Amino acid sequence: MITSLRTSALIVLLFGMLGTPKFAQAQWPQAKLTSLSRLGSRVGESVDVTLNGTDLEGVHSLWFDHPGLRAFHLKASTFRVVCAPGTPVGHHDVRAVGTYGVTNPRTFVVDDRPDLVESEPNNVLSQAQVVTLNSVINGQITATDVDVFGFDGKAGQRVLFELNAERLESRLDATIHILNAAGRELAECRDALGVDPFLDLTLPADGRYYIKVHDVVYGGSADHSYRLTLSDGPHLDAILPTVATPGVPTSFTLIGRNLGGTPAPDLLIDGRPIERKTVTITPPASGEIDPLTPSRHFLPSQAAPRRGFEYALTLPSGTSNPLFIAEATDPVVLEAEPNQDEHAQMVTPPCDISGTFGAPNDSDIYRFSARKGEVWWIEATAERLGSPADPAFLIQQVVAKAPPKDLGAAEDTPDQGGGAQFGVGSVDASLRWQVPEDGTYQVVVNDLYSSQRGDPRLVYRLNIRPERPDFRLFIVPASATLVDSLTIAAGGRATATVVAWRTDGFAGPIRVVAGDLPPGVRCEPVTIAAGQVMAPVVFEAEEGAKPRVGTVQLVGRSRYGDRKEELGYVSGATKLGPDLSHQAIAGTMIWPPGSPQAPAMAPARVSRGFVLAVVDARPLTLTASPPTFTVAQGHQVNLSVSVARRDGFAEAVTVTAADLPANVVNGTATIAKAETTGTLPLFVAKTVAPGEYTFLLRGTGPFPFSKTPDAQKKPNITLNEPSNAIRLVVRPAPLTLTLNNKGGALKQGGTLEVDVTIARQGGFADDLTVSLVSPPALKLSATPVTIAASQTTAKFVVQAAADSPVGAVAGAAVRAIATVRGEPIEVDEPLVLTLGK
Template identity: 30%
Template sequence: MFFEQRQAGFSQRAPALAVGVLLFTLAPVKLPAETPTIKSILPLAAAPGKTTEVVIEGQRLAGVTGLWTTFESKISIVEAGKREESRLRLRIDIPEKTPVGIGAIRAAGPGGLSNLELFLIDDLPASTPGAKNTSAENAAAIEPPCAIDSRTTTDHRDYYSFRARAGQRLSFEVMAQRIGSRLDPILRILDSAGREVAFSDDSAGADSRLAWRCEQEGEYLIELRDVIYRGGDGFTYRLRAGDFPLVSAPYPMRAEQEKSTKISIAGPDCAGVESRNVQLPGGSSGRAFSLGARFPGGASSSFVTLLSSDLPELLEKEPNNRAESAGTLQPPCAINGRFANGGDRDFYQIAGKKGTRLVIRGETRHSGSPTDLYLRLEKPGGGKIAEAEDRSYDPGKDKEKGKNYYFEEGVLNYTFPEDGRVILMVEDLIRRGGPEHVYRIEVRHGQGDFSLELEETLYSSAPGGDLKVKVRCRRNGYDGPIELVAEGLPGGTKPGKARIGKGKDSAELKITLEKDLQPGSMGTFRIFGTPADGGRARRIEARTREALRKTFPRLFHPPRILDGLAAFAVTEAKK
């Protein structure tokens, strides 16, 4: 199940895949032109096909006129007398077919758009417990399937009680750091005597999750705390309890655009989730789609993120765990594989002519797989040529010119010195394996490459003004000029032209807002770059990963649905 999102805020239907913005309207009164700030949202999720009442707390909320969202929605304001600066009550209606997943919200007004706040789409019924469930004796009673939105208290544990039948399978999951919380959760299941029967820590990034089968009918406790007993503002969580599968990534990890692809689900506990055929639209390469997953007859869902691809997406064919039985790859292509057991290795062979350059790029943890991928390029018959694994670096401190990503999975660059072939060996760095350990490796002929990054995810200007978008370039063998264009803009805007000059690492692209646009209007866009030497046709989308890392410093892998997306607001002119 996928969703196409709509862009509004201007009275014009957006192209497919534009992230949604839906504007609610108020009576024509003068509102303060101050930029709103979101501090918290409760509940932490809205349910598909239902109306969810949401309370936003923050600053300068009295002038809010709309919401920017990454999901299709209908928003209405709940007014009870005078608008408050620190509190805003809204109703959110989401179409029934919207899949569960992580989205985001911004509050909008004449003063601009607020900070970005992550927000879930969840099909579990939710509630908020009282503040006194910090002992086993005062545990808050729950009845799965359900979700609880709360926050931890310093030096305390939170307790929830539930009843389970013998043989019943239940899943428990803490959504915390994945939605921007400071909480590093530990999750335990205790029996009526206080004995631990299940435990989880750092099983979904820093978050906790587990699947548990009850051996004896009775009352049980959930114990939830921060790893070092922190709590208070910023330590929010959503505790999910139900029959949902534990999932990590789709398999294959990307689907070729415009082609029907059979997608299965990889994860530590998802056997029985049915595969399905999906077809992603043309022109969507690199974009992220949320895919819900549940067991047949189940009452609750999990989700994975599926990316669109411009390459043939191949699946490994066993046996390929020895160089002598290596599968053949013909670039350009992507190979998707799985380390089924601990110690599993996969081998591939690639042929090339003298002078042909290969760029080999791994993908795992960016897209949900727990695999720490290791790549090794060998000569036929043995002998290392090159190796690579993931690495991280601080863009503010890295001295290498043009570096602008915080985290990079393994990349190999190789030029054939003569006609022949090479062997590519791949494995998990610490030799792990299992149903969730999937990977994707992209192999292209390299004629020089580059990547682009936007400095910000949010821009603003008064009517008649310019949005000034700085685009940075990281070069990898391509030193020529790069033409920049903005796409996905609504009516009332006029994108200019920009070029990153030969050997340069940045340029500024201007987008002009028409004079008759109303303050409080908003929209989205993406930036694409194309080599300007006439010999290369491949377009590269500018990413926003570094900017998102600044916004969510505890998220090593920000949600892919946000990567590359920029928002803008029309603000009142400064007097």
């Protein structure tokens, strides 16, 4: 039933000028972790790690994503980290836990090679720290610093030098140099894997060699840490095919270095020879990414929507870097060269093609037959595979005795709205294409920088598939300006954001439900509205909840219940769409937007689980009611707001709505000092799209605070607390209501005639009633008017009492009440009045 919200004070159009405020981060301290003094450890060993960050007072423990990693507090912000035998090799998340909650994650690497730590001074060759081959050095660059390491090698030995910094969330933009015993430079590298260096060098003679490491501009700080690996172990450059059918044993060709495979004289990377090695791998039965172990290495947000699995080669000399193999959705096809110009490769859609831009100016053509009206999604993927290729493609019609005719093109895929919090746009290309007529067509795919490069690493996947609407779901901290995490005060609330990545035209609502919550924590389901990308999710800790840390798992579903709540649902007639269900993958910003590492868009990555902490109660908790309301387009509502005050907090609280759908006009409310309740007006405009939405309120107020409890002077900070999640269901209005003169001037004791015009829509054709809604304090009245089914206009007379307050009237409206299928549906139009004497 449509709820009638007859409240005493209603918003007027003037509130429409206020807009919806952006999320404002509270100034209450929130622990943040910027870096670690040491970025990893060898399996089975223990190391000491010092934390760098802000608001780390009272830090007492570290949270890791795997039970094989444990930490023991030594002093201040230093911990001894123990890595148990059997702990998986790869990247792990670590978070600090203390007085001000749980921090954002930082990466801690577990390796199977000897793990060393840099020892200063080592700035020049004469001070070089001697290390051994097949080891890892944990280092840190301070301002103007140069780190020098020495090692002994043999003539003909092939050594790989890889420095990890950017991929470990370090601010270091490193350069490495390799020098011989005489100090002559043999090789140098800056940007190879992102901005991280990678060098492949065959040693020319027996003897001592040196590695120099420095920042490209000789900057440095505690946040400029790195891990430098020098090894003759395996390194994977590519795997073909790039896709595989789930559960089916498949032969793969590994392409790389030190693989123990067969030399491939026809293949070179940066002038260096590489090998091929054939292995058989059985992919997992499902390509769905495990939310708790999404990747062994760095997984940027751009690649987060992928499905498939990672593979790494383990040899006695160590474990290789992992590469990603995508889940095939259609029959797998391997590129067959030559396949350009007149040698187009014939394929039959749907198909999943694996290819390589193996040489400069490589352009691959795939030709197929198609029938008029068929709809195909064509997607060229590289970045989501971890490939450095930047694919683009043309769709062409093959014309007899004439050049092919261009019909469409695709390059980069834009972000759908995750933005700084978790941008999922990429350089991969996709396009929906409808066949214009029976005939022969072709997709011409190439690397955007094909004139400048071409080598075996530039692999891609070209998927030609029927339309399969789907989505991926991500959960990230709520702030779009700060690297953040989720800390809830006992008896209070904290928010996160769920982000949907919609594919193949999927535009339906997504119901998001939390599960496996820590004891004492609850989270009401929320809906990402049809066509929308983001929605807030609110976590609540019960009063008296004990401090704890835990993980949360969210599941998004495209169909739920019996769909009778779904807008426009008609039993037996409404197309319900696909029944889809996906777990949310957790994500985090690495550095805030506007930092040197993120001048425009914040870098973000997938994290290993969404972690929250419960801490002691805070001064303010905000609650809104009703938690659910259903209205028609063009309706004014008031939300009741209440606050719980603690720790002597008695100041006024300003309340506004956040995360509102488009065209819902935001009001404001102020709960006065020492008061506990108030009313927030909202106007659901006629232009609000029907659907189900989730939003919340935020309450702000000043509070004297110091980290020193007995401080004599405590400066004010701004409390900024969220309410519970509010569910708004907007129904299509059965009519539109127009006030031809919008109101006017009205004298005390006088009357004002208002012309009302209605336009019935959606099949509504019955009588309706027009009445006045107005705050009692205005002392306005009007006799309800019935507009018969045959009429569209009426005269509506507003009467002011002799003692009505003088001035501009706020909160008055004309309301039309129509009965549709036995339910009263209300449509409002604000009435603009000025009361005079």
